[in-house]
Amino acid sequence: MNIVITGASNGIGYHSCLALAAAGNTVFALSRNKDKLNHLKEEALRRKITGVIPVVADLSDTGSVSQAVAEITSTSKSLEILVNNAGKLTNKPFAALSIAEWKEVYEVNVFGTVEITRQLLPLMKAAGPGAHIVNISSMGGVQGAQKFPGLSAYTSGKAALIALSECLAEEFKEYGIAVNCLALGSVATEMFSTAFPGLKAALTPDKMGRYIADFALNGHQFYNGKVLQVSASTP
Numbered sequence: 001m002n003i004v005i006t007g008a009s010n011g012i013g014y015h016s017c018l019a020l021a022a023a024g025n026t027v028f029a030l031s032r033n034k035d036k037l038n039h040l041k042e043e044a045l046r047r048k049i050t051g052v053i054p055v056v057a058d059l060s061d062t063g064s065v066s067q068a069v070a071e072i073t074s075t076s077k078s079l080e081i082l083v084n085n086a087g088k089l090t091n092k093p094f095a096a097l098s099i100a101e102w103k104e105v106y107e108v109n110v111f112g113t114v115e116i117t118r119q120l121l122p123l124m125k126a127a128g129p130g131a132h133i134v135n136i137s138s139m140g141g142v143q144g145a146q147k148f149p150g151l152s153a154y155t156s157g158k159a160a161l162i163a164l165s166e167c168l169a170e171e172f173k174e175y176g177i178a179v180n181c182l183a184l185g186s187v188a189t190e191m192f193s194t195a196f197p198g199l200k201a202a203l204t205p206d207k208m209g210r211y212i213a214d215f216a217l218n219g220h221q222f223y224n225g226k227v228l229q230v231s232a233s234t235p
Helices: 011-022 034-046 062-075 099-127 152-171 190-195 205-221
Strands: 002-006 026-031 052-056 081-084 132-138 178-184 227-230
Touching (some): 002 011, 011 081, 011 205, 026 034, 081 099, 081 205, 099 132, 099 152, 132 152, 152 178, 152 227, 205 227
Parallel strands (some): 002 026, 002 081, 081 132, 178 227
């Protein structure tokens, strides 16, 4: 299978890439950090995994997204799985957040996801029935779940991603493309440390990465248009 994962240079995306490539898939690993992507590639080769293809892409820049999609399209004529994992978090009180800071978060968490999905849609249509889009949200974005101070921009963006997933599942039914959303709880990543300094997360990124990899490969057989809460603790 051909697979794209955004936010692949560290944390959950990093380990999801390794797990999916180890299963024999070709994984286009997207991130704006070239050095970290090279480290991912080196780690994959150290494990004798050959399917990881680094692609530099800044999701907040439409031109960069277009360039990345052109690179993917030059080698692949179809795409079976897209994992929208990239995210940006700012921990700051609402009253102190500027509109520029709101836009920075939304450019990655919402608009970047929209743009990469829109541009890759022709490849997913070419894959035919069975293609799967997995959007990575957060428990904070789930209506009724506990919210935390300082995370209004991040949390509201992740809530938008949940609604977007439900909308796209309906729109893409005619193409046989399933769209699901995973609302993650605490995972020991840099982003979690920024959100909750000093707090220990319930899961490691490698464990969550393996879970996401398995869901990306098989979840479309059981779910479409669903938001699944993947959380072992609060937060």
